[in-house]
Amino acid sequence: GEDVEQSLFLSVREGDSSVINCTYTDSSSTYLYWYKQEPGAGLQLLTYIFSNMDMKQDQRLTVLLNKKDKHLSLRIADTQTGDSAIYFCAVASGSARQLTFGSGTQLTVLP
């Protein structure tokens, strides 16, 4: 089955850019997603990219997809303390576009 890997922790200073990385194994994956989870809360969809795209920009968020290396990244520009959360990479595959999630990256933004 699909395997999705992420680094566990990232710390940045307020105002800097954050880059969260993700690798996956299934080259037939169609959509790739970034979700944000704050403590004790559910998942909030931040952005997604279709597998035939290389890049997608949405305000402060930039998603880069390297299909050859099966590598996905999320860049957050001008990171704020409110961006502190766990960020999950998720990959859709299968007939019902079931999601396989990474373990999440804990982003800590230091003042």
Place this chain on the structure above:
Amino acid sequence: NAGVTQTPKFRILKIGQSMTLQCAQDMNHNYMYWYRQDPGMGLKLIYYSVGAGITDKGEVPNGYNVSRSTTEDFPLRLELAAPSQTSVYFCASSTQGNREGYEQYFGPGTRLTVT
């Protein structure tokens, strides 16, 4: 629209007890999913459904059952609860259309402890 709702928010079960986690959506979505999230981990798919009367197993179905008698509701049944089922359970739904990138909308979760 309420979106995806889940009840209860919290529950403590004793080993061997049974319970049903409720999930409902009011967006007329065909696809519905149950995931569990263990501490410090990502979500794992338990069961999913592509429409009323159709369900299928995900990655971690053992110890659970589901049914889908209506488009709106997708309950998850735990029989003979075990400590390994202590987790946060999330229900999600999505549309078949591709205008929204097949976004899955998540409920707020049910935090279950089995002791």
